[in-house]
Amino acid sequence: MExxxxxxxxxxxxxxxxxxNVAVLVEKSPLPKATQDLVMLRxxxxxxxxxxxxxxxxxxxVAGESATRIHLVAAWxxxxxxxxxxxxxxxxxxxxxxxxxxxxxxxxxxxxxVRRHYDDDQIVALVTLVALIxxxxxxxxxxxxxxxxxxxGMFADMAN
Amino acid sequence: MESRLNLFASPVVAKALGHYGAAAxxxxxxxxxPATTQNLVMLRxxxxxxxxxxxxVHGKNAAHAGETIARLNLVAVWxxxxxxxxxxxxxxxxxxxxxxxxxxxxxxxDEVWADAAKYYDDDQLAALVAFIALINAxxxxxxxxxxxxxxxxxxx
Numbered sequence: 122m123e124x125x126x127x128x129x130x131x132x133x134x135x136x137x138x139x140x141x142n143v144a145v146l147v148e149k150s151p152l153p154k155a156t157q158d159l160v161m162l163r164x165x166x167x168x169x170x171x172x173x174x175x176x177x178x179x180x181x182x183v184a185g186e187s188a189t190r191i192h193l194v195a196a197w198x199x200x201x202x203x204x205x206x207x208x209x210x211x212x213x214x215x216x217x218x219x220x221x222x223x224x225x226x227x228x229x230x231x232x233x234x235v236r237r238h239y240d241d242d243q244i245v246a247l248v249t250l251v252a253l254i255x256x257x258x259x260x261x262x263x264x265x266x267x268x269x270x271x272x273x274g275m276f277a278d279m280a281n
Numbered sequence: 282m283e284s285r286l287n288l289f290a291s292p293v294v295a296k297a298l299g300h301y302g303a304a305a306x307x308x309x310x311x312x313x314x315p316a317t318t319q320n321l322v323m324l325r326x327x328x329x330x331x332x333x334x335x336x337x338v339h340g341k342n343a344a345h346a347g348e349t350i351a352r353l354n355l356v357a358v359w360x361x362x363x364x365x366x367x368x369x370x371x372x373x374x375x376x377x378x379x380x381x382x383x384x385x386x387x388x389x390x391d392e393v394w395a396d397a398a399k400y401y402d403d404d405q406l407a408a409l410v411a412f413i414a415l416i417n418a419x420x421x422x423x424x425x426x427x428x429x430x431x432x433x434x435x436x437x
Contacts, residue, residue, distance in 0.1 A: 171361025178354035188350060192340035193430050195357050199333030201431035268355050269363035
């Protein structure tokens with residue numbers, strides 16, 4: 122099903138390791154881990170990345186996220202289960218993901234909401250996370266890496 | 282947050298919605314379309330339309346009926362997933378095209394229809410079309426009225 126195994130290639134494995142280490146830096150940032158999972162999940166849904174949705178829903182579940190909240194990420198705007206801060210992060214994730222031609226980028230309103238709820242370190246982590254998950258979505262969608270068989274923790278030793 | 286309007290406060294609309302609400306159980310209980318496929322179809326259309334209420338309802342109903350969390354979580358990205366059958370993928374494809382019919386989208390392709398017809402008989406195809414049409418209408422009721430998802434409880 123997968124078209125090309127990026128990790129089986131020496132250069133691909135090296136690049137994956139660097140990307141993973143950036144992700145670890147973001148993960149250890151003061152941006153709440155639950156918010157990180159919501160952001161990665163929403164971008165992955167928009168980009169149709171099966172592998173990433175599988176990965177981040179399972180990781181979020183292991184971290185204690187409720188099934189109701191996970192199910193409602195796709196329709197967060199019309200849901201009651203997310204905080205104002207999480208909604209600001211999700212709005213940034215959507216606008217930051219849908220930047221292709223015919224969209225208008227990230228609005229001043231969304232940015233002001235992000236500013237209101239997060240400090241500078243958290244904003245750096247958030248912007249990096251949106252950029253990084255969009256890159257990862259593309260790596261996996263382009264080689265058609267499907268979702269369904271991710272096991273939480275399977276990439277834990279990639280940082281070394 | 283409260284919904285914007287109580288639609289049932291209008292007697293005429295309440296009467297109309299009564300008929301509308303009566304159509305769904307007929308389809309759900311009497312059609313030959315597998316219940317698991319029904320849930321996948323309703324969930325995917327609700328996700329595309331950003332209907333929090335219906336996403337909450339159909340996600341929880343499906344889980345209550347025994348659907349796995351892994352499959353539910355992958356409905357939004359079914360195309361790039363390994364957990365759906367070819368028949369389910371055909372139904373999901375028809376759902377996506379039938380939901381995204383707005384100007385410029387191109388409607389339902391012959392390929393997608395032929396693929397659905399390969400897996401479903403006429404009764405099931407008719408049910409599939411009816412489900413897709415009804416859930417899209419339901420999504421619009423909820424989104425226009427800002428009826429938000431989060432607090433639905435499946436019937437015991």
